[in-house]
Amino acid sequence: LSLKHAILGFLNMKPFSGYDLWKLFNGSVNNYWSATHTQIYKALSELAEEKMVEVEVIQQESSPNKKVYHLVGLGKEELITWLKTPLELAPVRDRFLVQFSFSGVLDDKDIIHNIESYIEKIEEKLNNLRSGHYTDYLKFARSKREKFLWENTLKHGILSYENELGWLRECLSGYKMLFIDSDIKTNRIRKA
């Protein structure tokens, strides 16, 4: 139900069209909740059926018509109730760890390649997060409190990828030290 609540959260700031929301979910929000346009349009029409939001159709000449959604009483109540409800820890589903933990049957070079390739992707992601083009929207914050929350949401992304990166690098150097360098040593001894 988080997608619907995220949408209600945005509509609580100001009215948006499905397309607007899709752009939001492709921007900074993508760092903590991802959604496709298909999902968003469907959620919006369901929210309209449930009387949480109201539609306003805007006629346009130079581009297709727009449906702008407004948050109404019932939707606002639902949003506030949800925001006040403490959440349980989410079930974890980490594909990389599944792969990693079963990789004992592979060769050293394959294991190392998987780790290095994942490190590269995380570094790229981190560069992207740190580049500062996610900090633009902070100026739309309606209060100091909101700005604080948004800044820390962004920081959360950076911290968790940094943490991930730290773990990966430790794994990589640990792996090499235990299974590669010692092989070389063993080979040297054998040769000597």
Place this chain on the structure above:
Amino acid sequence: LSLKHAILGFLNMKPFSGYDLWKLFNGSVNNYWSATHTQIYKALSELAEEKMVEVEVIQQESSPNKKVYHLVGLGKEELITWLKTPLELAPVRDRFLVQFSFSGVLDDKDIIHNIESYIEKIEEKLNNLRSGHYTDYLKFARSKREKFLWENTLKHGILSYENELGWLRECLSGYKMLFIDSDIKTNRIRKA
């Protein structure tokens, strides 16, 4: 597709029944991939249809009959191919951050309550991870390499919850400093 690959990964160690796998997914694996028994039984019958695994029915008197699944050639190939394929970063979906980032419309006490309640749940989870009853299965590792991978998978869980906890505590103290203490100060000044 990760659930099926995880199952293939386990069957590559030794044959298991659906029930056995379910217990595994409720144990240490639950820390990086969660699955219900419904899902597991369904995946197993699909894997059997796809000729990845073979079923052996074991007649039992004192309890219901068992279906033990064995990994066969095609399944093993599929497993190895998947293990060698570098993965993309998974899309992030963090309910807590959705709630957190839209909480600017709540009262201080509600925001603080949500953070504190999440902190408690993470502390509990961390105690559980650190308690050591997930380290038992390490003795089943078939090689030093496998033991290394399993230990680091476990460590990943601990590190990421510690990281989460650090962020939450920073948020909480930052929030109080900025929005609570200064209120008290302001009130004091007003009173004076």
Place this chain on the structure above:
DNA sequence: CTGCCCATGTAAATGGTTACATGATTGA
């Protein structure tokens, strides 16, 4: 004239949760 932006959707498939269903054995 090619490709991107605007703007909306439908349909099919896959993945995951929740509720329902059965039935014997064993230990508190």
Place this chain on the structure above:
DNA sequence: TCAATCATGTAACCATTTACATGGGCAG
């Protein structure tokens, strides 16, 4: 006698992904 463990599944639903579909305007 009550609850847990063993052992398997079906059915309905909700969430997510991917492919298909349309069509004008505008910039390089």
